[in-house]
Amino acid sequence: MKKSVLLFLFSALILLLMPVQSHAATTQTKIILDGQELNLPNEAEVVTVRNNIMIPIRVVAENLKFNVNWDKKTQNVNIQQLSKAITLTVGKQEASVGNSTVSLNMAPQIIKNTVVVPIRFVSEEMGLTVVWNNKEKTVTLASPTFPPSSPDNGSQNDELASLTSLPSSPANGSQNDELASPTSPPSSPVNGSQNDATINLVHEINYANNQLVVSLDHEVTPVITTLKNPDRIVVDFPFTDFGNMSQPVPDGSMGKLSTGDIPNLTDVRYSLFKNDPAQVRIVIELNNVSSVNYYQQYIAGKFILDLNIVNASKPAPPITGSGKRIVVIDPGHGGSDPGTTSITNKHEKQFNLALALKVQAILLQEPEIEVVMTRETDIYPTRSERVKLANDLNADVFVSIHGNSVPSSPQITGTETYYYQRASSKELANIVHKHLVEAMGLYDRGVKNGSLQVIRETKMPAILLEVGFLSNKSDEEAMMSESVQTQAAQAIVDGIKEYLKL
Incomplete structure (x- = not known):
């Protein structure tokens, strides 16, 4: 009798679990690259390992037209596109990128016969903008050539609107409104666990000699947008909050750098634009510029946006005709x-x-x-x-x-x-x-x-x-x-x- 009761209870437990398993299968993670959902192999998925979002590297790299080779003996993943070469090793928290060695916040792992790597590495080394939606379990990737969603117009209010959902128009066009978060005022970034992604921290923002320099905990690839009337460069740092800043940290409002009388520069503004996930936004407003190009790099804990501002009024240098x-x-x-x-x-x-x-x-x-x-x-x-x-x-x-x-x-x-x-x-x-x-x-x-x-x-x-x-x-x-x-x-x-x- 005792054995029959135990058997009945066990069978009931199996029946109760079956709907749960079925429902779990319907919430499979997704990867969207340049607006298109990628077809994931049966066992490939986005996973979370110790608060680090990990994605299957082969799926992403091959869809970006990279050549991917897996060496089972050495556990190396070799990724090549033209002159760019990346080598990752399962279990090793360093990767080879070109002639340099970079550190990963989590070593690549094999999960369900698939090599997964930290989402941060994909963003930094493959030049992708990355957004993780924890609720929908979806990773959205955008390559540098993929056109970003653009504001309806070039107003200063729109420049600081969320790229995913524009806020309702403010009552006036003040600079305080343009840098205001479309969400509620941010809470203190104590635990850094928003959306299960590691939150980066900004510790200092400077602008000098046509360079924006931002000191960060970790390397991050920002989203950069240019706007006209007036000329502005908008720099968004995803999964990023303010740390121990030497400058005043805005609380849901705008902060400004003291830039003095820098030629061709109106001002540099910054704010915590979004709270969930945290996102720091910096706006560089220019004036009297015939054209401007920029280049970004990350050196020794600092993100550097190098501006090439062309001013047509500059005198031309002497041209020699000596034949030397x-x-x-x-x-x-x-x-x-x-x-x-x-x-x-x-x-x-x-x-x-x-x-x-x-x-x-x-x-x-x-x-x-x-x-x-x-x-x-x-x-x-x-x-x-x-x-x-x-x-x-x-x-x-x-x-x-x-x-x-x-x-x-x-x-x-x-x-x-x-x-x-x-x-x-x-x-x-x-x-x-x-x-x-x-x-x-x-x-x-x-x-x-x-x-x-x-x-x-x-x-x-x-x-x-x-x-x-x-x-x-x-x-x-x-x-x-x-x-x-x-x-x-x-x-x-x-x-x-x-x-x-x-």
Whole structure:
């Protein structure tokens, strides 16, 4: 009798569970890429692991036309599209992206025979805008070429409206309203668990030298929108809240940076635009601009939006007709932009100019070379002006001189050289770097492809030299030595001449 009762109860329990299982099957997660729902294999799904949203990488990568290869023996996922190469390893919290190693907030895992990776990695390294809807269990991805939903008009009220659901129109067009959240005022970001996604924190916002610099806990890819009348750039940081800010943090209203009399800039405004999930919005309003382009990058905990503002009123540089090879030497920073600070509190701009003037002096002795300097004193030409000077001159070579720094890691040392994509720039970088490393005697950190404005937007072979680390005691001592500077200057000239075959 006892066995019969137990059997009956067990059967009843099975019947009770069956509808629950059926209902669970109907709430399967979804991935929407550029407005189209992806067909997920039977066992592939979006999962949450210790508050990290993880998505099947093969499904996303292949739909973006990346080539994906799985090495079962090494547990490596290799993703390739043109020159972009990414390697992930199951269980390893680091990934290889090009020539760099990046950290993941969660190691890739195999779940139901499918490799899943953190949603944050997909956003940062594959250039996608990512939104996670916890209620609907849906990941929405947008590639850089996918047109964002645009406001009905270019008013300042619309620029700060949610991209997913526009708020009702405010009673007036004040700047306070344009930065107001369409939802209720935010609560304090104590637990950081909104929508099961890790909330990033903003600790500082600055604008100087045509750069917006935002200090963050973790790298994040923002959504950037441009609006007209007036010209504005709107920068949205998803899953992001304010942390311990040095500036006043707005409570459901607008905050402003003190920007002084920066040319072509009206102001920079910021607010916590949304609360669930948290989203920080920054608006850069410009004036008297004929055109503006921007480039974004993330360096050492800082998101940098590099603006290339073109002002038609700037005078054109002198155009030479001597028939000589034109070499532009660019001492980085200067004037109001000191660059980094050395371990003994010297400014990078001083080192850059001192070395560049020594390079100039040697090049002036070369009969087949005409040297042009972007600055010869402690002034600040903008990066756009430096680029324009070189391009208008139709220069043969562009060399930008800098000092490196990682204050938090004073043990880091060495010389490295950057170029951007062009084969001619890479050739120039390899030759000059070889000479410079030999002259400096510092650790060889190699030649690297880097997207920096002065080498990206110049049209000729262009390189940027990071001669050494001013944050390293030994490097700084060498870099500030007159004799070592003279050796380095001769090495740079020797490299330029070798490239030009002179």
